[in-house]
Amino acid sequence: MTERTPSFSRSKGLKPAVVGVVFLLILALPWMLRAGLGAGKGTYWTHIFILIAVMILAASSMRAIFRTGEMSLGTAGFMLVGGYAAALLTTKGGLSPWLTIFLGGLVAAGIAALVAYPFFRVKGIYFVICTLLLGFILLYLAGYLDWLTGGWQGFQFYGVSPKITIGSHTITFGTKTNLEYYYLMVVVVGLCLFILYRMEHSRVGLVWRSIREADELAKSVGVNVTAHKMFIFIVACFFTGLAGGLYAFHVHALSPTSTPANVFHFFTSIYCLLYMVVGGAESFFGPLIGTTVFMVLRELGREVDEYWPLIAGAVLIVIVFFMPRGLVALPDYVPAWYRTVRRLLRGKEVGRKTD
Amino acid sequence: MDIGVQDVVQSIINGLCMGGTYVLIGLGLTLILGIMNILQFAHGEVYMIGAFTVYFLCVLQGLNLYLAVLISMVTTAVLGLILERVFLRPLKGRFLSYVCVTTGLSLILQTVVMLMFSKGTKQLPSLWKGSFDLAGVFISRERVIAIVMALLLTLALYTFLKRTKYGLAMIASAQHREGALMQGINPNVMSAMVVAIGSGLAAVGGALGGSIFNLDPYMGGLAFMKGITLIVIGGLGSIPGAVAGGLILGIVESVLALFFGSQMGIILPLVLVIVFLIFRPKGLFGHD
Numbered sequence: 001m002t003e004r005t006p007s008f009s010r011s012k013g014l015k016p017a018v019v020g021v022v023f024l025l026i027l028a029l030p031w032m033l034r035a036g037l038g039a040g041k042g043t044y045w046t047h048i049f050i051l052i053a054v055m056i057l058a059a060s061s062m063r064a065i066f067r068t069g070e071m072s073l074g075t076a077g078f079m080l081v082g083g084y085a086a087a088l089l090t091t092k093g094g095l096s097p098w099l100t101i102f103l104g105g106l107v108a109a110g111i112a113a114l115v116a117y118p119f120f121r122v123k124g125i126y127f128v129i130c131t132l133l134l135g136f137i138l139l140y141l142a143g144y145l146d147w148l149t150g151g152w153q154g155f156q157f158y159g160v161s162p163k164i165t166i167g168s169h170t171i172t173f174g175t176k177t178n179l180e181y182y183y184l185m186v187v188v189v190g191l192c193l194f195i196l197y198r199m200e201h202s203r204v205g206l207v208w209r210s211i212r213e214a215d216e217l218a219k220s221v222g223v224n225v226t227a228h229k230m231f232i233f234i235v236a237c238f239f240t241g242l243a244g245g246l247y248a249f250h251v252h253a254l255s256p257t258s259t260p261a262n263v264f265h266f267f268t269s270i271y272c273l274l275y276m277v278v279g280g281a282e283s284f285f286g287p288l289i290g291t292t293v294f295m296v297l298r299e300l301g302r303e304v305d306e307y308w309p310l311i312a313g314a315v316l317i318v319i320v321f322f323m324p325r326g327l328v329a330l331p332d333y334v335p336a337w338y339r340t341v342r343r344l345l346r347g348k349e350v351g352r353k354t355d
Numbered sequence: 356m357d358i359g360v361q362d363v364v365q366s367i368i369n370g371l372c373m374g375g376t377y378v379l380i381g382l383g384l385t386l387i388l389g390i391m392n393i394l395q396f397a398h399g400e401v402y403m404i405g406a407f408t409v410y411f412l413c414v415l416q417g418l419n420l421y422l423a424v425l426i427s428m429v430t431t432a433v434l435g436l437i438l439e440r441v442f443l444r445p446l447k448g449r450f451l452s453y454v455c456v457t458t459g460l461s462l463i464l465q466t467v468v469m470l471m472f473s474k475g476t477k478q479l480p481s482l483w484k485g486s487f488d489l490a491g492v493f494i495s496r497e498r499v500i501a502i503v504m505a506l507l508l509t510l511a512l513y514t515f516l517k518r519t520k521y522g523l524a525m526i527a528s529a530q531h532r533e534g535a536l537m538q539g540i541n542p543n544v545m546s547a548m549v550v551a552i553g554s555g556l557a558a559v560g561g562a563l564g565g566s567i568f569n570l571d572p573y574m575g576g577l578a579f580m581k582g583i584t585l586i587v588i589g590g591l592g593s594i595p596g597a598v599a600g601g602l603i604l605g606i607v608e609s610v611l612a613l614f615f616g617s618q619m620g621i622i623l624p625l626v627l628v629i630v631f632l633i634f635r636p637k638g639l640f641g642h643d
Binding site: 066071106118119121124125126128129130132133134137138140142143144180260266270273274277281306307308309310312313314316317319321324338 | 362392393394442445446450451452454455456458459460461462463465466467469476512573578580583584587588618619621622626628629632633
């Protein structure tokens, strides 16, 4: 059922120098954008990178569930729950945004906890169906419960932002320059990714892997398969809800409409799947690279935006067929292709594929 | 609002007719799931393409409607054959790849259709204008056609599966892939056939749905959801189950819509599916 897992050369450990450079680049990014593109465009691109951070968190959560071999397509639904819960608790409950973004994640995790046990009675494609339908149910409920959510018109709460007051100085995360919110995203998403990374590279990560490779065998040596699946599902949904809350406090406008442009629509789940697979579902950095590359490319190609789903779908299929390990494995693929082409040019028979 | 017996009867009959179109989508999905063990995420788009082919032939080219439906059925079946051969067959047994490839296909097909046809509401001409009046209950004739065609096609499919060599081979392949292989049944031929048949049926479903609702490149998504709903209710891989599931779904939806509004008519069946999957995964007619 699962993809073959090649041993992955770069997962042995990260070089501190590389990590440092990437970290500095991430910190300097908004300033580089402002310097390179001017203040207006730089601000817009900072906004794009905030959205990229949201989707990275969602896609990484999806991949965390996939570590146990199950695929959840409920991402958009859990983002919706997190986003709405955070926004409503702040505007109607009067709580601080800091608390409500966290609570949004908890509410999403709570819903995940409610459905996790029944959902994990089935597996494979049936689990996919369950999560897919749950996403739709949550979307429709958000429109249906109009006394709570503002119904199909959506819900706006401009001007409400997380703030920190140090002495007499107040920092608002949500100014016109987007800078504060960008750094907030860097910190929060970075922390979440760190937690996910540590979990995956701990003993529990090995257990997930054993479940994915052979769940019956894992069960036979005493692994509580359902409990582990439930645990990661709930944790991942917490992070997905958190992503939704962070999104809500950035755009300040939520909508339950079922148009593909709405971030809470089922398409977001599909795109998360796409980012994960295009980047490389085997590697922790796959969703990060996939999301960044895809969303930046989409932004650069705004003129051909109506073709975008076509391009995205085609790229997804090409990746599945020709680069099943995704973009992160590009350094391994290119030499292999080069060898194949060279052999073809020499007129020799092409040997077995390298993967 | 006062809801009388007549309204309930009316909505049951409407739901029954809607169920007819759902059955045609569900049959393809359930066959593909049963024989190839994959969920065809692009099946809703196949349905949509069936509807748009009829629109193209009938409205834009002026062909006879019934002839257009027939041609659409054949071309969509050929499309299904191509999809199976090019995209699905090379992926044998890889779950994530199937999900990715079929969702990728659905994105591509949606965009292609969206770019090929201009924006604006499109509707197919009515299959049969007017309505019957049975003691105050109105049944539009196109809906009658919808359910009659759905039942006829299902009957044809059922006869094919039970009475012909290829049909029996298909059932064998669905029941036990390796066993069928040892009897000399080529699973690739079976997969190709099942996708072609399923796509053809979905195209007719699209034509029927398109004469009741407006056409739109995203109409496949909702149709796909209905398809999943009914095959889970009826039992995965079961043809009588798909028929019963489709009709039940149609009725439940329209009665719920009458009492609680159309949104609940969409939400509650989805909840029902989750309940079914968890407590009775084999559905009403499944056996396993």
